[in-house]
Amino acid sequence: MELAAFLELTSQRLPTVDELTSACEGLGIRFARGQKGEPVLRAGSDVTEEAKLFAKLLKREPWRSRVVETKVAQADTEEVKAAKPPEGATIVMVDENARPCKYDECHMWTWVGANRWYYAKDGMP
Numbered sequence: 001m002e003l004a005a006f007l008e009l010t011s012q013r014l015p016t017v018d019e020l021t022s023a024c025e026g027l028g029i030r031f032a033r034g035q036k037g038e039p040v041l042r043a044g045s046d047v048t049e050e051a052k053l054f055a056k057l058l059k060r061e062p063w064r065s066r067v068v069e070t071k072v073a074q075a076d077t078e079e080v081k082a083a084k085p086p087e088g089a090t091i092v093m094v095d096e097n098a099r100p101c102k103y104d105e106c107h108m109w110t111w112v113g114a115n116r117w118y119y120a121k122d123g124m125p
Contacts, residue, residue, distance in 0.1 A: 001026050003050065021071045027051035031071045083118050085111035085125050093120075 006023035009015060015023070021031065028047040034040040043055040085091060089111040095101040098108075106120040 003027060003054070017070045024054070027054055029055045083123070083125070085114070089113065091125055 001019060001022040003023060003026070006015065006019065009019060024031070024041065028044065028051050030042045030044070032040055032042055041055045043052045091109060091111050093101055093103065093106040093109045095105050096107045101107075103124070106124065108117045108119055109124065110117045111125075
């Protein structure tokens with residue numbers, strides 16, 4: 001979404017999550033997780049000054065964190081759904097106390113060489 005269209009829309013009502021994220025992505029602003037797992041907006045050095053100011057403004061809005069969290073959570077969910085261990089990979093499963101467990105007791109899982117853990121409730125290999 002172009003910035004002008006977004007501004008016109010927001011003069012009438014609050015934007016939806018999809019409208020806000022579309023405007024941000026149109027300006028080159030990315031959604032990510034910070035070092036502590038918190039949702040953040042990132043405007044790279046290659047974006048316009050307008051985009052940097054827009055990202056700065058969004059950091060001040062009271063509803064910003066919910067919008068960014070929703071977008072980041074959607075991306076996380078898509079990543080989890082796409083999680084597929086490589087053929088022949090060793091699967092590691094742990095229970096709620098981080099102890100190795102059987103498939104039906106699994107709380108989190110990963111595979112040897114993966115860069116993250118997955119919650120069993122979101123899908124198992």
